Amino acid sequence: MISTIYIEEEIASHPRTLAILERFPETTKIMCERYGEIFNRKSQNFRLQKKQPALILARKHKSLVLPTPIQYGIGAEHNYYFSHMLNCLYDCRYCFLQGMFQSAHYILFVNYEDFIEDMNSTLNKHNNEPVHFFSGYDCDSLALDPVTDFTNEFLPFFERNPQALLELRTKSTQIRSLLKREPIKNCVIAFSFTPDKIAQALEHKAPDVNKRLQAILDLQEAGWQVGLRFDPLIYTKGFANEYSELFDRIFTKINPELTHSVSLGTFRLPKDYFRKLEKLYPDEKLFASPLTEENNSISYPVEIRDDMLGFCKDIITKHIPSEKFFPCY
């Protein structure tokens, strides 16, 4: 799967680097000074690299834990996100990472200890008030978990700090390490969904809807809390049928007690990212959707947006109490 690993000199002898390299004895290893020498260079093509992404092992020096955009949240006043990885194993056509980064290589920041220290100071700053930490903003939280050991390394911090909550945003079924642990109340594994046909058309390489749903059932069975993320909602003729079928399938199976939150938001992208994606994938139908430009952002026109959000909200709030529902407009 991974045939090349770039390694920053600074973390070449970090225990996590050594452990990962041991897993890939056959790969080509290339030393570099800073990951930006590879990752941020112009004159490379995200779409082409996505065919064979390399892994870059690096140190994150600053901005390890950052405040989320204002509308982002599932019930707490203090919300932060962090990215131990950049880029994703999957290839969703609507993913903003394709617009944000020059390169499709996966970066893994191996200095987890610095992330945890930063989370600790963030908690201290808020004097024991609840703080939510979101993972999976710049990557899929679990897709590479067997390689990164992310959950095993981060969850003990949350076990020790019940006032902190961790959201692991994912489409992955890599839940083995979670199932091996005792569940904790302050971790939400949040799965994102689109209806089958839309997922098939747009969420390349990601596990299908049934597999994700099965992962939810397995996690709930083991006592973990899950979240449902219908974001982005994708417009197509007949979206109402497709989404109501999806909601039906999910809500009739999951355990509402262990469903922490449901959020939804329609497809939207910053204009610059959208234009880049449109150029990378000129044959992609998603970018020929009925869309409009507003405040440097590309999204569906307000009538479509309202229609989709209203429709979905009506169904979702029949299944879960409104305090668990978080629309993200």
Added chain:
Amino acid sequence: MIHIFCALPCEAQPIIQNFKLTELKQFDLFRIYQSKDKEIDLTITGIGKLNAASAVSYHHASLNTKASDIWLNIGVAGHADISIGEARLVNKITEEQTKSCWYPQIIFKAPCDSIALITLDKPSDDYQDALFDMEASGFYQMAIRLGTAELIHSLKIISDNAEQATSTVNADSVKKMMAKHVITIKNILDSLKPITLEIDSIISEPKEYKEFLERWHFTQSERVQLSRLLQQWNLRLPNDEITKHVIENTTGKSVLNVLREKINASEFVIHD
């Protein structure tokens, strides 16, 4: 198109012969050779990174290269302990003098291993665990301004190592080594060609674009809109012949309006 750069005539000769390239006499600053179908060309750069950079630049100006072209620097190099005659692709180029680095992106199944390379200003027998050459950094830093990192590569054949130093290398031995690796070069080109085609498909304008520009006048910003609308039309109304809807229009602006209205009025289904 494929652009090959060799420092020395003896490195180039087996390639010229194999691909049946003939010299383009109109260019006199560097010797440039080309195949009959104009798909492959080769420039002899002379020794050193500055010559290599100038040759790439001259080649580009002379032959009008495209963003989807393949750029290959091929030549001999030294290494501490890799056997003489073996081939290596380069995965990192360090310019000894400036310490600048570049990382060619090998996204295909390569016919040989890849390794780091250091570009020196002078020949050296002080071998390391990296290839030594004198051109790759000059070649790469100029080529990367013209193409994309996935299509710009350096292939080196080991000519000397700690056991057999440069003094044993001569034009004849180089020719023989290069001739043996024509097959390696062909393998690399076969892997790179589909990538070129993919880039071509990404950057090409919709099929009706040229015809529309000939028929109507569009300002620069209208051309961008036209390209986008034609693309959307082909995705949303693939079976609806476009020209009949706009033929009566007299201005580019009104053509754009018609396209926009028709597209907006069409139903949108994202999947088949």
